Amino acid sequence: MIRRRYWLFVLPAVAVLSLLGLSDAAPTPKKVQPIRALLVIGGCCHDYAKQKDILTKGIAARANVKWTIAYDPDKGTKHLNPVYEKPSWANDFDVVVHDECCSGVTDESLIARILEPHRQGLPAVILHCGMHCYRSKGYPRSTPWFDFTGLPSTGHGPQLPIAITFIDKDSPITKGLTNWSTGKEELYNNAAGKMLDTAHPLARGQQTVTGKDGQQRTEDVVVAWTNLYKGKARVFATTLGHNNATVADGRYLDLVTRGLLWAVDKLDEAHLKRAK
Numbered sequence: 657m658i659r660r661r662y663w664l665f666v667l668p669a670v671a672v673l674s675l676l677g678l679s680d681a682a683p684t685p686k687k688v689q690p691i692r693a694l695l696v697i698g699g700c701c702h703d704y705a706k707q708k709d710i711l712t713k714g715i716a717a718r719a720n721v722k723w724t725i726a727y728d729p730d731k732g733t734k735h736l737n738p739v740y741e742k743p744s745w746a747n748d749f750d751v752v753v754h755d756e757c758c759s760g761v762t763d764e765s766l767i768a769r770i771l772e773p774h775r776q777g778l779p780a781v782i783l784h785c786g787m788h789c790y791r792s793k794g795y796p797r798s799t800p801w802f803d804f805t806g807l808p809s810t811g812h813g814p815q816l817p818i819a820i821t822f823i824d825k826d827s828p829i830t831k832g833l834t835n836w837s838t839g840k841e842e843l844y845n846n847a848a849g850k851m852l853d854t855a856h857p858l859a860r861g862q863q864t865v866t867g868k869d870g871q872q873r874t875e876d877v878v879v880a881w882t883n884l885y886k887g888k889a890r891v892f893a894t895t896l897g898h899n900n901a902t903v904a905d906g907r908y909l910d911l912v913t914r915g916l917l918w919a920v921d922k923l924d925e926a927h928l929k930r931a932k
Contacts, residue, residue, distance in 0.1 A: 688926045690722040693916065694749040696737050698728030699757035702785060705729070707903050711755070711783075714909040719917055720927045724749070734760035746773035751920050755897075757785035762792045767800055774804060777888035779919035781912065784897035787844060805893055806855030806883025812842040813875060815898070818861040820879060828923050829882070829892065829914045830858055836907050844895035846877045855883040859911075861896070880911065882918070890919040 693715075697708045704727065712723040726739035737756055739745050746752055752773070761767070767790045774780055787809045790801040795810075802808040818838045822830045843863040851857065861879035866872050883891040892915030897903050917923035 688720055690720045691916075691920055691922060691927065692724070692748060692750045693721050693753060694724050694726060694739070694746065694751070695753045695755060696726045696739055697753075697755040698726075698730060698737055699735065699785070700731055700733045700759075701757055702898065703900055704755070704757075706900055707755070707897075710900060710903045711753070711909075711912070714904065714906075715913045715916065718909060718913040718929055720929065721916070728756070732760070733758050736761050736766060740766065740770055743769055743772070745769075746778055749778070751779045751781065751916060753781040753783065753916065754786040754789070755783040756789055759788050759791050761790055764792050764800070767792055771800060771804055774889045774891075775886050777886075779890045779921075780804075780885075780892075781916050781919055782891060782893040783912070784842075784844075784895055787893070787895055803852070804883070804885050804891065806885070806891060807846055807851045807878060807881060807893070809844045809846055809895065812844045812895075813863055813865050815840040815842055816863050816865065817841065818843050818863050818879070818896070820859055820861050820896070822859045824856070824858050827856075827858055827882075829911070829918045831914075833907070833911060833914075838896065838905070838908075839901050840899060841896060841902055842898045843875055843877065844879070845875075851878065851881065852883065854885070854887075855881050857881045859894075880915075882915075890921070892916065892919045 695708060695712060697704050708725050708727050712725060715721055726737055728737040735758060782805055787805050792799050818841045821835050822833055824830055843861055857878045859880040860876060862874055862876045864872055864874050879896055880894040885891050902908055914923060917927055
C-alpha cells in the first residue's frame with residue numbers, strides 16, 4: 657500500500673512537469689568551441705622568445721582561444737618564418753596573429769602566399785613590427801602588405817612613454833577601455849601615406865620628443881585601427897608592443913584580446929573570460 661501511494665504521487669508530478677515544459681527547462685549547455693589561433697612571431701629587434709608566451713597566455717586568460725605558435729628564432733630581417741613554406745599554411749586556423757619582424761622579405765610570390773588566405777577572408781591581427789614587414793615593390797607608399805595592414809608605416813621614434821587616447825569609444829573593441837600611458841615604447845609613424853578608405857581608427861598615441869635642434873615637439877598618430885581587407889577579412893592592428901612591459905600590461909592584452917575576438921566576429925560573453 658505504501659509503494660502504491662508513492663508511485664501515485666510521483667507519476668502525476670512528472671506528467672505536470674512535462675506539460676509545463678519544465679522537464680527540459682535546463683538543457684545541457686552547448687559547449688563553445690575555442691577559437692583556433694596561429695601566432696606567427698620572430699625576427700629582428702624584439703624579445704620574441706618571451707613575448708610569444710606573454711601574448712598567448714595573456715590572451716588565453718581573457719578569451720576562449722586555443723593557440724598554435726610558429727616561433728622563428730632567427731633574428732634577421734630577411735628570414736621567412738618556416739610556417740609559410742606550404743601554401744596551405746593557414747588551413748587549420750580561424751585567425752592569424754602576425755607579430756613577425758622581417759622587412760627584408762620582399763619576394764612578391766612569397767608575400768602573395770602569406771596574403772592569400774586573408775584574401776579569401778581569413779581574419780587577422782597585426783602587432784607592432786608586423787606593420788613594417790614585406791617591403792616589396794611600391795614601398796614606401798603602396799605595397800600589397802600595406803593594403804592588408806590598412807595604414808602605411810615606415811619607421812618609429814625613440815623609446816619614450818606614449819599617451820594613448822581612444823578616439824572611437826563606440827567601437828565594440830574599445831568599449832570599457834580607458835586611456836593610459838605606456839612606459840618606454842616606440843611610436844610608429846604614419847608618414848608614408850594616409851590611412852586606407854577600408855581602415856578605421858580606434859586610438860591615437862602622443863609622444864613628446866626632442867629634435868636635433870633641441871626643440872621639443874609632440875608626435876600624434878594613429879596607434880590602433882581596424883581594416884577590411886579585400887572586402888572579406890577583418891583585420892585588427894596596433895603598432896604598440898615593442899617592450900615586454902607593454903606586451904604584459906593588462907590594458908594592452910585587453911585591447912588585443914578584444915581586437916582578436918572582433919576580427920573573428922565573436923566578441924561576446926561566450927568567448928570572453930575574466931582575467932585572473
